Amino acid sequence: MKTRHKKGGIESGGGVSAALMMFPALFLLVVTSIYPFLWMFRYICSDYNGFVSYFTGPQNFIRMMNDQLFWQSVVHTFEYAFLKILFVMPLALVLAVLLGQKILGSGFFRAVYFMPTIISSAVYSLIFGFIYAVFNGSLNAILSAMGLISAPVDWLGNPDIVMLSIVIVAVWGGLGNYMILLLSGMSSISADIYESSKLDGANGIQTFFRITLPMLSPILKVVLMLAITTAFKDYQSIMVLTNGGPNNRSQVMFSYIYQVVFGTNAVIPQIGYGTMLSVVSALIIGVVTAIYLFISRKLDDVV
């Protein structure tokens, strides 16, 4: 292997070494992503409970098309992802820009904002359960002490509010991630450019719009796409906080699929149908991302 690599590296303009460098990623892709995906197709037309599989033809497809709960959960997923990104991205960007400068305690703040991302969802969901509690909850206590509300709010039980409540938890949990990604993106902007801009007399806000944002836009686009795909796949904390309730108001695609695949306390697992839903939801996210990529490329051409 060694000699071949050496030869290829020099003689064929890096073709062989490029192939070798690509190989591990390809290997992992095939084994950990493509294989399980193809595996799912084995059961896509079956009623499969994990042990015995019964071929049911188009039954799963028909069921999916008529499955109101699923399509509701798709709508909720869009709603959730939109709200999450709407809040988390600007906030992460502002924090990253502020903390990219030399500010008193910036290292401390960075560490603080990162901390939520290392706490397990089982632990923080319980805490948010207490914070959001209607009876004796701390959020209600604080808000009523400030005179903002007169009666306790049912943060997780009110269908009009529950989406916002779980988005807040998601923003809390994801903020540090995007801040760090943006910070590392900003580090590719040369300090010289900032210097020259300062000499030109630009103030902070001008610098941000004239230099930081345009220079950051390739990374920003990457991070935004990451944020989109992550937001579409979130479900764990939702499951612990509301289990999709009230009345499925906070049910998202993957929490629904999880319930189908693993069963509830009154229903056996339905893996066959779950694979059908998984494939469809993957398609949905794929389309969203394709649209996003298309738009961001078009924007590039314009700008």
Next chain:
Amino acid sequence: MKKPVLCALTATMMAVSLAGCGSAAPSSSAATTETGHAMPSAAGGKTVVEVWTNDRHDLDYVNKKTEEYNATNPDNIEIKQTVVTDDYFNMLTMAKTSGTAPDLAALNGGAAQFDLKVFAESGIIRPLNEYLENASEEYVRNTDYKDRLFEGMNALGDDIYWVPTGQRSGTRVLYNKTLFQEAGLTEFPKTLDGMVEAAKKITDAGGGKFYGYAATSSSPAERCMEGVAEKSGQNQYGYDYANGKFDFSGYKPIVEGFKQMFADGSVLPGSQNQQVDAMRAQFAAGTVGMWPNASQEAGVFTTQFPIDSFEWGVAEIPTLDGMVHGAQTAVPQKGYMMFADTDVPDAAWKVIEYFASEDFLKGYFESGFSLPSSKHMQQVVDSTKSGRIQDFGTYDYESVYPLPPSVTIEGEDRRTVLWSAAMGERDIDEAIADLNKRYNEALDRDVAMGKVKRLVIKDFDPLHPNEGTVEYRNQ
């Protein structure tokens, strides 16, 4: 100059990623992991019996007795116990697929994730009949196993797959006597309407400081709506055994009662979406008048969250008219099933017998982990030692229903739908019609597919659900 290093690096890395797929140890017995912990093996001439359990509440006791057994048993058997609490039954099947399955697995009745028929037919577990036929007298006496066979739960026809040694009580209502007094109530109501009224009175007396009723958040419909339904003659599964189809219409007046309680504002706000443990803490803090749950709470409120600021009582579940029209489910507990692949079936059976021995069970019940289910053990146990679990007792009307066929329904399950109707999120009649339609469609389809068989008990008696003539139909 650096090139050789680089090449070596790449090569090593490739080697690592390739070695990853082929070079691992061939079997679990030899596999030592990176952390250096060896897997168990039959070392030292001992016969190792691997046991999995998903119970933790009794773990200290079981571990202590296991150690005793390991040190003293004449057959040189060593019990090795593993606790698996998450996704237990899925883990069992995965372990079976991977050849790392234990010899025995503990289980309790009534888990929806466990379908005995599937486990038996896929050859994961084996019937215990040959061992039961030759079982020791003590075993038979301690378990009364012939009276503890429940179709679909631990037995399929003549094949017996596991035998419970104890049981959980049916759902009871725990109530705060001090709050009852404050609301001017003297005794616990016998009817559902009475309970709704009591909840309202307590809530009114509380003025926002305490509430009449709190839902058991982990399974609000199960506790106690299903209990009320069962004692009122509507079994929890909504299965019409005599005719072999689903019919949820009997639930209507019961769901209406609970809906009234929500409408009155008598339910502790938020109690249906917080963790069950948070509700336990609320009951112990005296903010809840009535809270439904079963016998395991005896230990919770005496040792875990001891209540000493008020008196609490345990009441039988109310019914529609105060009379008992049907059996209430009391879940059989603590049995062991044997894996078909076990190399040491005889030793495994000896372990099962040990876990059903008087020595083991007496201490087990006296610690209040479960209620004795055989006549003999009920006499042997010193009830002064077992504490408040006494109050949960067992009643004549408690039994186990034969499990209806587990069908692949589309959409929400019965518990979710009924509870959602109780909370006023959907119309009750519409919810019941919806359940009847979806459950029967699923049943017809699965029967036609040959996946399940239609269970019919022509002479079904709701007061003695387990005594009818079981019949399985292909149509």
Next chain:
Amino acid sequence: MEETRAVYSRTQRFVRGIIFLFLVFVAVLVLYPIVYIVLGSFKENSELLRGGANPIPSHYVIQNYIQAWRQANFAAYTQNSLFISLGVMVITLVVCSMAGYVFDRKKFRGKEVLYGLFIAFMFVNVGSVALRPLFELSVALHMNTSLFTVVLISAGMSQATNIFLVRGYMASIPREIDEAAKIDGCSFFGIYWRIALPLLKPVLATIGLLSFRQGWNEYILPLVFTISNDGMRPLTVGVTMLKNAGDGAAAWNIMFAGSTISILPILIVYLFASKYFMKGMTSGAVKG
């Protein structure tokens, strides 16, 4: 002249003050649940579970920590967690930096199709459903009792994102630099090693940190693979096991104590990584 300058710096100081207050405000919001968790780990279980607006324990129960430490095999759990985290980190860094570099700097037939395939699998996250076939595969290969399998799967399932990041970052590095290196006689791999890697430092520090954390937070994956072997469990699995109580109330206070303990190692790692990528920000970038 003097005067305008003074005014300028005064407004600047004012702006900085506002910024600082804003950062403190956000930090308080972010910290509140965390403080609640840490203080909760010193409470009696019943007090913790009662919730309420007051996060401060009525009295401090150190016993929670002693019990958590004694019940859980923390030394072994931490070791296993570190093994998984470091493994995921190293494999991710090596695999993704190479692939991202090739994708950006090499032209080959079907490149965009292949890249599209990688990206496509960023979305095909079937989560727990995928565990079943992977587990069956690893059983067939006799790899189901090794933590290394956990590492490979964890790294593999998340690699697309990281390749995507590296490629994006690589694109922002001017190609003139490697043209120059090529003229100096550097091979394709040599450019990666000597030119690209140092320039990628900040993004690699980030990926390293995030993949380390990912390995640290893995739960369902190691749960499935270590189920029959307590000695192989990482902290996530071990700490959650502290809570589970089967029939009675779960010991949340013990689990909270365990969680608090298990936050410490990764926080230390963060502080190291953070220093690293801040260094990257000042030195690495200037060169570019």
